[in-house]
Amino acid sequence: MYENQTAVLNCPCKEFSPMTDPAPILAAYQKARSRAERGSASRWPGVFQSLFKKPQESQDGFLPVLIAAGEDSPLEGFEWLKGETPEEYRQKLLSQPVEDGRTLLTRMAAQRKEFAAENDWDWPGEDVLGPMEGGEAIDHFLGISDFHGKTIPLVLAEIPVQHPWEVFAYVPFGGWNECPSSQEHMAAAKYWYEKFGAVPAVITRDVLEYDLPVPVKREEAMALALEQYAFCPDIVDQGCQSVGYLADTLAMSTKWYFWWD
Secondary structure, three states: OOOOHHHOOOOOOEEEEOOOOOOOHEEEEEEEHHHHHHOOOEEEEEOOOOOOOOOOHHHOOOOEEEEEEEEHOOOOOHHOOOOHHHHHHHHHHHHHHOOOOOHHHHHHHHHHHHHHHOOOOOOOOHHOOOOOOOOOOOOOOOEEEOOOEEEEOOEEEEEEEHHHHHHHOOOOOOOOOOOHHHHHHHHHHHHHHHOOOOEEEEOOOOOEEEEEOOOOOHHHHHHHHHHHHHOOOHHHHHHOOOHHHHHHHHHOEEEEEEEOO
């Protein structure tokens, strides 16, 4: 289950079989985060200390990410390689300029409005917007467990990147149904890191979670919720049912949850 995945990632990995208590997994993740942070200086003033400078002179920067193994893995099947080696795939994505994330999200919102207008309905409608209330704080990772409360098979990978958005060059995600492509995920991740200090932390076949140092300011939460709704409609349409509810949740949460059907 794990061997092919860790070989493709080609970085230090720790494997976790399913367990009822996620505490050992979360402890290992936090330990890796602390190790990555140690000795680093601020790359983005006013956000938080960068994880991506060298923790020690002999080490490259890295970002720890929990990645699903087995059938839930985004790496399963290797169709994403399209005849390339993993290194060729990474270099192809890393050599491309990263689109401005705010421009990307604005374009996605405009496309959804245009589609809605063509079908004689508003986007987002008043019934979907709703008041900014009723949310719940998310302070733990949701995507690492199944519906029975047991963790899924996971790999904690120390991905050797200098910037957090570059993890999508190592772990391909999206490009199917309404899920944005890896390049689009890189653009959004860069924008959200620079603005909020958010970093990709959990990646499964259809779930993506971010980790933040602190919740976003309440006065910024509604605009962010609209961006996230444009980026991932399922978190509202098949989830909380209200952008206002999502905004209230974001204003209390240190974890962001995305899911695509």
